[in-house]
Amino acid sequence: MKSFYWIVLFGFLFGYQLSAQSGYEKRINCGGPATTYLGNTYDADDSETNSPYSNGEKIGTFPAVNLPSLYQTIRFTKNTNRELFYDITVPNAGTYDVVLQFAEPFWGVSSGGSGDGVRVFDVFVEGTQLANDLDVVQLVGPHAVHTINHQVTMSSGDLVISIEIDAEPDKNDPIINAIEVLEVSSPSNNAPVANAGSDVTITLPTNSASLTGSGTDSDGTIAAYLWSQQSGPSTASLSGANTTNLTANNLVEGTYVFRLTVTDDDGATGFDDVSVIVESSGSGGNPGTSVWSESSTNDDIYYNNGNVGIGTTNPGSRLQVNGDFMLWGGEAYGDGWGISRFNWKGHSLIMGTKLGMYAHNLIELKPGGSNSGQLWSAIELYQALDENVHEKRVRISSHIHTATFFNAGNVGIGTSSPDSKLTVKGKIHTEEVKVDLNVPGPDYVFKEGYVLRSLEEVRHYINEYGHLPNIPSAKEMQANGIQLGEMNMKLLEKIEELTLYTIQQQKRIESLEKALKNLKE
Missing domain, CATH: 2.60.120.260 (Galactose-binding domain-like)
Structure with missing residues (x-):
């Protein structure tokens, strides 16, 4: 301690x-x-x-x-x-x-x-x-x-x-x-003051805005200017970001916030924000006016001019929902269980926290719960064999009476390159191991015609090779590992041979005891 x-x-x-x-x-x-x-x-x-x-x-x-x-x-x-x-x-x-x-x-x-x-x-x-x-x-x-x-x-x-x-x-x-x-104690240095200018409003199809900023420092000079986007749609490209004059291009409908940061000759900084409001040509500057379009051939409606926000007036992506959302599908399995579908285009769906945010990621499947009985969760992965043929390969289930299985290649624990159906780099703790045999049991040792080496032959073999006959050497086992089922059968073979040696020795002991008894008589 x-x-x-x-x-x-x-x-x-x-x-x-x-x-x-x-x-x-x-x-x-x-x-x-x-x-x-x-x-x-x-x-x-x-x-x-x-x-x-x-x-x-x-x-x-x-x-x-x-x-x-x-x-x-x-x-x-x-x-x-x-x-x-x-x-x-x-x-x-x-x-x-x-x-x-x-x-x-x-x-x-x-x-x-x-x-x-x-x-x-x-x-x-x-x-x-x-x-x-x-x-x-x-x-x-x-x-x-x-x-x-x-x-x-x-x-x-x-x-x-x-x-x-x-x-x-x-x-x-x-x-x-x-x-x-x-x-x-620190040297006195007054922070510089930034001025990003007045807010700007433009109407599409105009999709660029010019901003003019400035900076002052009461006890020195401004050494650097830096413009950056703080919020709004992600389409903007910035020109002149290291000067007092910024041009923001490729703007779409929405509200952008840009920040001018000034740095003085002693390294102190100050900043000021300015907003650029981009309105659609049909909105007329009146918030709440619809800019959705309706298809002339069906009941579809669509929106192509920016981002959509639900629960927010400043969406940062094509669709931003501030709050919970529910998928409520109209399909059902044959047994009546409902189906909701979530489809995406392309090979991959990537979910996770936005870059630069400090947050762990956790996915939970949690049934809502009901007085009608217990509910369970499961994840199933399929292999598409054809357009309409799918084979279930992986299932992870929380139900105690439903199997969890993996039928899709090798599984590695502690390794990313498994070479068998299950490869574990580390220790395994289990109560029981069952091995299906692909080699015959060694009962052939007890059958007539089995050639049992004499103990003298075994002694010569050990002296020459340093291990028992039909058992791999330590060097071979270290290099290649062992097959558990095969090795157990080899060890059982040696036990059965030892049993035969013991029987032979018992017969010899009984014969010697009989001869000794005759000599005494």
């Missing part, structure tokens, strides 16, 4: 680099006396009910914690709201590094039993949530320090740190061990 503590502490000391510090510094040993640690002085906060900083009415010292003395003291609260606050007055307006340090002193450390999941709380600085359901023991274990680092910009006054427990009566009191508030 000591080695684990030092690993965590080493990561804290050298893995996090604070910004350049200058001016105001406040370090507090929460719930403990004034102390010096790593060359820094921490103010005392050891008055149980009259803390100069906090509302927390409880303190504690836990020498059993295998950590420096700074982390052996805590401040906590048992008030009705179970909220622990620190109000630290900062004298200057500016940016501050806030370092909060937590180490579990009791649960999972001394006589506190298991610590995982016992003390769970949320952490806020100036109203910004930095941790949700923080469980120090679960994150770093006992005898270890968890550090939260945050940078906040504020005017002079009270910097508020809040440690709270949600309405969960089984969670123990919020705690904290040490706090650092350090003013950050």
